[in-house]
Amino acid sequence: MIIELSSGLEAALLDHSLPPWHLDGSFLSRSTIDEYRAGLSATPQIEETVSALRHALTGEGGGYAVLRLGGLARAMGMGEPFLRLATAFAAEVAVPFSPFPKWPLWKDIGVKPDKDPGKSSGIGYNAFHMDLVNATQPPDFTTLLCVRRDPLGGGPSILSDPHTALARLSQETRAVLSEAAYHYGTFFDLHGVGEECKPFPVLDSAAEPGEGFVRFTAKMLERSRLGTEHAAAARELAEELVRGQVRYMLEAGDYLIVNQQRFLHGREALQSGQENVPEAERRLLLQLFLRDRGGAEPAS
Numbered sequence: 001m002i003i004e005l006s007s008g009l010e011a012a013l014l015d016h017s018l019p020p021w022h023l024d025g026s027f028l029s030r031s032t033i034d035e036y037r038a039g040l041s042a043t044p045q046i047e048e049t050v051s052a053l054r055h056a057l058t059g060e061g062g063g064y065a066v067l068r069l070g071g072l073a074r075a076m077g078m079g080e081p082f083l084r085l086a087t088a089f090a091a092e093v094a095v096p097f098s099p100f101p102k103w104p105l106w107k108d109i110g111v112k113p114d115k116d117p118g119k120s121s122g123i124g125y126n127a128f129h130m131d132l133v134n135a136t137q138p139p140d141f142t143t144l145l146c147v148r149r150d151p152l153g154g155g156p157s158i159l160s161d162p163h164t165a166l167a168r169l170s171q172e173t174r175a176v177l178s179e180a181a182y183h184y185g186t187f188f189d190l191h192g193v194g195e196e197c198k199p200f201p202v203l204d205s206a207a208e209p210g211e212g213f214v215r216f217t218a219k220m221l222e223r224s225r226l227g228t229e230h231a232a233a234a235r236e237l238a239e240e241l242v243r244g245q246v247r248y249m250l251e252a253g254d255y256l257i258v259n260q261q262r263f264l265h266g267r268e269a270l271q272s273g274q275e276n277v278p279e280a281e282r283r284l285l286l287q288l289f290l291r292d293r294g295g296a297e298p299a300s
């Protein structure tokens with residue numbers, strides 16, 4: 001679901017500066033949230049825009065949205081004042097937080113030609129996954145703000161609904177995916193996401209069909225040692241995710257928000273030749289995580 005800002009809203013947002021944000025532990029502070037809400041509420045058509053955004057993320061059949069902030073980005077640049085506006089929109093969805101104590105609220109995802117190509121900031125295919133898959137409380141939303149797209153033209157984002165994918169698998173395969181036999185990655189010094197979840201089941205058998213996190217990352221197929229039967233079930237799910245995927249090329253100023261209980265995300269490979277692109281011109285995203293207000297906010 002793509003959400004454009006009306007020209008009236010854009011003009012009012014350009015006119016309206018927001019104060020710097022403050023954190024309370026790893027979460028955006030209550031006072032910043034109140035200030036940003038008050039700031040946005042003074043602009044025309046904000047209610048329609050925010051309700052369209054919430055509906056795209058949590059309404060029937062929804063699960064992700066691209067909020068098009070490119071007009072604002074072109075007019076004001078993508079420095080701190082622009083990031084405050086993006087943070088204010090994020091705070092209308094849920095509470096922004098940073099699970100990584102050493103990182104700023106918005107974490108850079110650049111392009112590193114020498115890194116594992118399939119991981120964050122690598123240049124290859126970044127397979128379907130949820131972020132912080134191995135935490136007992138993964139972020140409810142993961143968000144990616146595009147500062148620069150791949151100048152060589154690669155790297156579209158991919159999105160897929162794992163509940164729909166699971167429904168196409170056999171009962172037997174789903175039963176295998178419900179076993180706590182999966183693991184991926186490390187877990188070190190993370191805030192606001194609970195404890196390490198290891199091993200984990202992909203499918204939470206206590207959740208209603210179609211609801212809850214589908215704890216999945218296709219990256220574990222190559223990077224974790226899984227039993228043969230568990231790997232085969234995970235591979236079937238990975239294939240169904242690709243079958244049902246949508247692709248979207250983020251432009252500068254596009255803000256992708258993904259409800260992690262509804263959709264998994266990934267990214268296709270960047271165009272080859274990244275070594276020849278100067279670092280300051282390579283694709284750049286900024287990532288921010290959100291925690292639902294519904295449940296108790298975990299202590300940081």
Ligand SMILES: O=C(O)CCC(=O)C(=O)O
Nearest residue numbers: 109120121131157266267
């Ligand atoms: O590069 C992208 O578009 C996605 C990156 C990603 O999903 C991640 O770092 O978790």
Ligand SMILES: [Fe+2]
Nearest residue numbers: 129130131265
């Ligand atoms: Fe991700």
